[in-house]
Amino acid sequence: MTEPLIRIEDLYKVFGPSPETVMPMVREGRPKDDILAETGHTVGLRDINLDIDRGSIFVIMGLSGSGKSTLIRHLNRLIDPTEGAVTVGGVDVTRLTPPELRDLRRYKMSMVFQRFGLLPHRTVLQNVAFGLTIQQVETAGRNEKARKWLRTVGLEGYEDQYPAQLSGGEQQRVGLARALCTDPEILLMDEAFSALDPLIRSDLQKQLLELHRRLRKTIVFITHDLDEALRLGDRIAILKDGALSQVGRPEEILLSPADSYVEAFVRDVNRARALTVGAVMKAPVRRLTATTIGGALAQMRDWPGTFGYLFQDNRYRGVVTQDALKDADSGSDTSDHALTGLAVRGPTLTPDISLQDALPVVLESAFPVPVLSRDGGYTGILSAKDVAGILAGADSTAMGNGHATERR
Amino acid sequence: MAEQSWFFEFPEMDRADVVALRRFLDGAYRDFSRSYGDAIETVFNPLLFFMVWFEKLLLGMPWLLVLAALTGLAYWASRSAKLTLAVTAAFLLIGYFGMWDDTMRTLSIITVATLLSIVLGVPVGIMMARSDRMQNVVTPVLDIMQTMPAFVYLIPVVMLLGIGKVPGLIAVVVYAIPPLIRLTNLGIRLVDRDVQEAAVAFGATPLQRLLGVQLPLAMPTIMAGVNQTIMMALGMVVIASMIGVQGLGQPVLKSITNQYFTMGLLNGLAIVAIAITFDRVSQAYAKRSQRHLQGLQGD
Numbered sequence: 087m088t089e090p091l092i093r094i095e096d097l098y099k100v101f102g103p104s105p106e107t108v109m110p111m112v113r114e115g116r117p118k119d120d121i122l123a124e125t126g127h128t129v130g131l132r133d134i135n136l137d138i139d140r141g142s143i144f145v146i147m148g149l150s151g152s153g154k155s156t157l158i159r160h161l162n163r164l165i166d167p168t169e170g171a172v173t174v175g176g177v178d179v180t181r182l183t184p185p186e187l188r189d190l191r192r193y194k195m196s197m198v199f200q201r202f203g204l205l206p207h208r209t210v211l212q213n214v215a216f217g218l219t220i221q222q223v224e225t226a227g228r229n230e231k232a233r234k235w236l237r238t239v240g241l242e243g244y245e246d247q248y249p250a251q252l253s254g255g256e257q258q259r260v261g262l263a264r265a266l267c268t269d270p271e272i273l274l275m276d277e278a279f280s281a282l283d284p285l286i287r288s289d290l291q292k293q294l295l296e297l298h299r300r301l302r303k304t305i306v307f308i309t310h311d312l313d314e315a316l317r318l319g320d321r322i323a324i325l326k327d328g329a330l331s332q333v334g335r336p337e338e339i340l341l342s343p344a345d346s347y348v349e350a351f352v353r354d355v356n357r358a359r360a361l362t363v364g365a366v367m368k369a370p371v372r373r374l375t376a377t378t379i380g381g382a383l384a385q386m387r388d389w390p391g392t393f394g395y396l397f398q399d400n401r402y403r404g405v406v407t408q409d410a411l412k413d414a415d416s417g418s419d420t421s422d423h424a425l426t427g428l429a430v431r432g433p434t435l436t437p438d439i440s441l442q443d444a445l446p447v448v449l450e451s452a453f454p455v456p457v458l459s460r461d462g463g464y465t466g467i468l469s470a471k472d473v474a475g476i477l478a479g480a481d482s483t484a485m486g487n488g489h490a491t492e493r494r
Numbered sequence: 495m496a497e498q499s500w501f502f503e504f505p506e507m508d509r510a511d512v513v514a515l516r517r518f519l520d521g522a523y524r525d526f527s528r529s530y531g532d533a534i535e536t537v538f539n540p541l542l543f544f545m546v547w548f549e550k551l552l553l554g555m556p557w558l559l560v561l562a563a564l565t566g567l568a569y570w571a572s573r574s575a576k577l578t579l580a581v582t583a584a585f586l587l588i589g590y591f592g593m594w595d596d597t598m599r600t601l602s603i604i605t606v607a608t609l610l611s612i613v614l615g616v617p618v619g620i621m622m623a624r625s626d627r628m629q630n631v632v633t634p635v636l637d638i639m640q641t642m643p644a645f646v647y648l649i650p651v652v653m654l655l656g657i658g659k660v661p662g663l664i665a666v667v668v669y670a671i672p673p674l675i676r677l678t679n680l681g682i683r684l685v686d687r688d689v690q691e692a693a694v695a696f697g698a699t700p701l702q703r704l705l706g707v708q709l710p711l712a713m714p715t716i717m718a719g720v721n722q723t724i725m726m727a728l729g730m731v732v733i734a735s736m737i738g739v740q741g742l743g744q745p746v747l748k749s750i751t752n753q754y755f756t757m758g759l760l761n762g763l764a765i766v767a768i769a770i771t772f773d774r775v776s777q778a779y780a781k782r783s784q785r786h787l788q789g790l791q792g793d
Contacts, residue, residue: 162695192697203692207710207784217696219706268696 089176090137091304092144092161092272097134097170099156099328102127105168118327130156132329134170138321143298143305145319147312147351153328154308158276161306162195163187174272192221196265200277202257204249210260211236211245217268228267235263239293255286262294266301275307279314291317312351316340316360324348337365341476356442357477363444364437366476367457367466373397374406379425383411395456396429397464404429405453434458437465441473448473527654538660545606545659552598560598561585568771572778581775584767593742593764600731600741600768603659607666607727612720615671619678619716620704629679636672644669644733652737662739666730673722681715682708717780721773728769742768 100108108127111120118129131153138144148154159165160172163179172179174194182190196217204213211232212219218228236242239259249257258278265273279287291314298305309315315322316336324331324339324347332344340360343349374394376382386394392408403426410428433447435457448455454469552560564585569578588597622629648665655661685708693703709716735743742761749758 164691164695188697188699190697191695195695197692197695199688199692199695201688203686203688205689205707205710207713216693220693220696220698220702264696274695 091140091175092136092138092306093171093173094134094136094138094157094160095171095173097131097157097160097172098168099130099153099160099165100127100168101130109169129328130165131160131167132327134330136323136330136333138304138306140304141302142320143307143318145307145309145315145322146325147309147315147322148325149310151327152325154310154325155276156328157325158274158306158308161272161274162191162197192217192268194270195272195274196268196270197274197276198258198261198265198278200280202249202254202261202281204257204260204264206249208248209245210241210247210249210252213249213260214263214267216264221268231267232263235267236260238266238297239263253286254282255290258282258290259293262290262297266297266303271304273303273305275305277308277310280309280311287314294318312355313360316355324351335365337361340365358442358445359440361441361476362437363435363439363441363457363468364466366441366472367435367437367468368454368472370456370464370466372467373464377425379411379414379428382406382425383408386411393453395464395467396425398426401462402434402456402458402464404431406430435468436460441476444468445473523650523653527650531654535655535660538655538664541606541610541663542660545602545663548606549599549602552602553595557589557594561589568775571775571782573782574778577774577778581771584771588764588767591760591764593745593761596740596742596745596761597764597768600728600743600765603663603666603731603734603739603741604724604727604768604772607663607670608720608724610663610667611671611674611723611727614667615674615719615723616678616716619675619719620682620709622675622679623682623708632675636675639668640672644730648733648737657738659739661737662734665734665737666727666739669730670723670727673726674716674719677715677719677722678712681712681719684715685711714780714784717776721776721780724772724776725769728765728772731765 098109098112099105100112102108102125105127108121108125108129111125112129112132121127121129134157136144146154146157156165160167161174161179163172163182167180170180174190177190179187179190205216208216211229214236215228215232218231233242233245236245239262241256241259241263244252244256244260249260252260258281261278265275279290282290294305295318297303305318307315307318309318316339319336321333321335322339323333326347332339332348339348340352340355340357343352372389372391372394374382374385374396376385377398382394382396386392386408394406396403396406406425406429410430414424414428432453433451433455435444435447435455437457437459444455448468448470451470454467454472456464457466457468459465561582565578565582568581569575572578585597588594618632622632644665647668648661651661651664655664689707689711690703693707698706731739731741732743732746735741735747742765745761746758746765748754749761
């Protein structure tokens with residue numbers, strides 16, 4: 087295992103005039119409201135422990151007031167913790183001197199804000215180059231880089247506009263380009279897409295995923311929207327009242343919520359859209375590796391089913407049924423060419439498509455559909471029965487809800 | 495009866511004590527001004543030289559050149575032909591009615607007072623915006639400066655520095671600087687938190703944040719402060735003329751004592767003309783330079 091890039095250990099944050107005095111109560115686990123009523127202190131974060139891997143998208147999700155924005159601001163220390171450590175690349179951020187901290191913010195991390203935070207009196211180009219201006223890079227160099235990033239986010243030609251002349255989505259693209267322009271290792275995104283229309287938000291999510299695939303930056307993304315979290319996150323942490331409820335991969339959160347709070351969130355999610363084939367597929371079975379019809383028949387004899395998936399030279403050839411093999415076996419042609427000829431080239435899936443898109447394919451296929459990785463490797467299978475099971479879980483809860491509301 | 499007199503009459507301080515207090519304070523200030531007056535005057539000498547130089551410049555130049563410069567300035571700042579034409583007409587009329595030299599003198603002291611107010615006021619406003627404690631200390635001082643009758647603080651200034659341009663300038667600045675300080679403070683405090691946070695998140699130093707974010711974004715408000723300062727300085731011109739400041743105030747003062755109605759009116763109108771000129775031109779400039787913010791103002 088490689089070291090995580092960001093490690094948060096035993097992090098506490100209490101807001102108020104003298105947080106230290108309240109810490110014993112917080113550690114005892116007294117409820118937030120009690121502490122507020124008794125001492126006038128607000129518990130922002132409580133016992134946070136997180137590891138964030140290099141190159142991953144880590145989503146922190148919670149409702150407003152859950153402390154997610156407070157948490158992300160501890161990473162670049164826009165907020166100082168009451169207790170605990172935040173380690174970035176082996177360096178404890180909480181111990182940095184002001185100049186060291188500025189260097190961290192200039193070169194290692196940059197941030198995208200919910201309400202964009204663009205400079206209204208500067209042009210788009212100057213805004214994108216802002217981080218480099220702070221670093222005192224000379225004008226020609228920073229403009230060249232800024233132009234490159236503007237092109238990347240699809241805003242070429244907008245260089246001399248002012249932010250007020252742009253739509254919300256365009257402004258946030260400028261915000262994203264500004265954050266990328268300093269070439270940081272880590273991108274902090276604080277509800278970056280929450281202020282945008284659903285369509286534009288979806289656009290930007292797609293663009294972010296593409297950028298991430300290309301650049302492999304570590305992204306810490308804050309959101310209150312579970313659909314967004316599931317779409318973007320390699321891992322998701324769910325915050326409630328300043329404490330972590332669950333940390334895990336999207337499908338873990340979706341398929342085995344840790345407590346009733348997470349469950350309540352998950353209930354409303356469109357599973358077919360949120361889950362990918364890769365998350366729900368079963369382990370690959372019935373891989374026919376034989377080169378002759380006789381070999382194939384022998385291989386199939388040990389299996390419960392009456393068909394197999396034929397792979398030759400690591401390439402998927404199609405489904406071969408026992409009946410077809412038996413028919414052919416009585417003939418004389420036993421070359422491997424003959425075996426290939428028996429394979430019926432059916433539909434296949436890739437792990438990254440959503441269940442929603444996979445559903446028609448799976449339903450129309452007579453056999454469970456093999457899932458192939460991008461390079462053609464056999465990684466799993468998905469049957470209509472599997473899919474039905476996953477979606478039924480969601481459907482039954484939804485129906486239960488319906489009855490409950492009706493009765494009321 | 496004597497027992498209850500305090501009930502009907504305010505229990506005043508003893509008369510002798512009042513006299514003693516007055517003597518003490520007056521004496522102390524007189525001693526202070528005698529021993530340090532000269533030293534303090536030398537401190538203000540550079541300012542005096544600058545004022546004299548600027549006044550001589552305005553008076554020494556051919557009037558056509560000054561008028562051309564004023565017209566050019568008005569057009570550069572406002573980009574409005576109508577406004578520029580009005581400014582030219584106003585100054586032509588002023589000259590025609592024989593008030594050119596006094597107007598130049600007034601322009602010179604207003605310019606110097608405004609510059610001095612900006613140099614002193616903006617940093618004070620910035621400091622106030624940075625610390626609540628500073629704000630709590632400075633605000634009552636500004637209240638005093640704005641409400642204390644000008645004549646009251648003219649007394650110690652004249653005692654210290656005598657009669658002339660420098661005490662006049664000080665009186666004008668004391669009176670005119672508070673709105674600029676207040677509005678600088680307000681402007682910086684109103685700068686969007688998100689933008690400031692963004693600057694910090696990108697590693698800006700406090701100075702980079704001030705110069706790159708806070709001051710530019712507070713500029714419309716600060717400009718409103720400058721505008722107010724100019725207006726108040728112009729209002730102070732007549733009072734300052736009582737302690738020897740030359741310009742349009744002196745004929746007004748003469749008119750009051752001699753009941754020259756027309757002379758008073760004309761000079762008063764000249765002051766109004768300058769005030770309106772400064773106001774419209776500076777506002778047009780501010781509006782023009784903030785045009786790109788228009789979309790945001792709706793948010």
